[in-house]
Ligand SMILES: CSC[C@@H](O)[C@@H](O)C(=O)COP(=O)(O)O
């Protein structure tokens with residue numbers, strides 16, 4: 001095998017001059033005024049050659065799994081060196097247009113931490129093309145920079161492509177209640193895993209900014225799907241990236257198969273998908289999975305024949321508004337609200353409902369229920385015990401009408417006094433106006449919080 005040669009080049013578009021000679025002891029990278037000297041010995045040390053061998057081995061495995069066939073897909077890892085912070089570690093990338101299962105360590109590129117090619121593979125005779133670093137290099141550098149990753153895998157696995165085609169309008173893949181979700185960094189079994197979907201472009205490099213935007217919008221994500229193309233997956237180390245890639249592919253495959261069975265992977269119960277006037281929705285979770293599609297697909301609705309029923313949480317308004325604003329507001333204001341409206345018919349009805357709920361809770365042994373004293377002990381003591389019960393119910397996220405009704409009244413006061421200001425997704429007002437103009441009926445389908453109108 002011919003030795004690797006050093007060469008000039010950059011994958012990040014900055015000016016660069018690399019001065020190398022095959023016998024020299026160091027490689028000098030001059031970009032603008034900064035000059036970096038890199039020992040040739042360091043570029044050829046064991047850690048670098050281990051990283052090159054690792055990529056060759058991973059590509060053979062990924063080829064066998066159908067992730068990198070037809071030269072598609074690509075892999076990059078950082079050169080592991082305990083003494084160097086991850087952001088300063090050298091980077092190894094696979095070559096472009098190369099049959100992945102036939103790659104050897106000498107075919108790899110070595111890049112500086114900021115994306116300058118420090119070492120290129122030697123040319124090979126016809127019918128090989130002149131060597132070129134992977135077209136994914138810019139994307140890989142972006143992921144390294146934004147996510148402090150240790151490795152990135154770009155897969156063309158069929159499941160990662162098909163899962164983006166089930167609904168061409170969806171901008172997210174969502175799945176929940178699958179054991180393999182635990183394999184994704186920061187997720188547990190019952191979490192909802194959300195993977196952003198970006199649109200494909202003619203050239204791989206043009207995906208760089210859309211991927212960066214998706215990473216900014218989904219800080220928890222460790223993968224981005226590219227519609228009709230494949231997926232980018234990263235992790236702290238090559239082991240983490242590989243493990244997650246296996247889990248992601250499993251979950252994409254599961255979602256496709258569940259869909260074929262008419263089942264919805266984004267609903268906790270994985271119940272039947274409901275068909276809504278020409279496009280698929282899901283039984284219990286239509287709005288979350290399909291919010292993007294729903295707000296864009298009104299041309300499929302026939303005026304006056306149907307009504308769009310909108311959920312609030314995650315559909316019209318971000319879930320974070322409910323969890324971070326509305327719930328804390330109700331918690332903070334329950335005592336104040338009860339004290340201010342204690343004598344009103346509405347609040348007395350709320351209190352009666354709570355009394356009867358708490359009575360049931362006692363009988364059924366629900367923990368956290370605090371006895372409510374009779375009225376004659378005085379308003380203050382009654383309110384104190386009501387507040388304790390409401391706090392306990394909210395901590396356990398109880399879905400009982402007694403709680404929801406009281407919360408609704410507290411939020412109504414908050415909206416009326418402008419202490420609360422509603423938030424809706426950007427596309428909601430425009431969609432509602434369009435539906436109104438087209439005669440399409442719509443309704444906010446809030447059953448448990450009737451007064452929480454945004
Ligand atoms: C089947 S060719 C696919 C390529 O155009 C690209 O999508 C890809 O993933 C691999 O790019 P490469 O430059 O060969 O590393």
Ligand SMILES: [Zn+2]
Nearest residue numbers: 072073154230
């Ligand atoms: Zn690709």
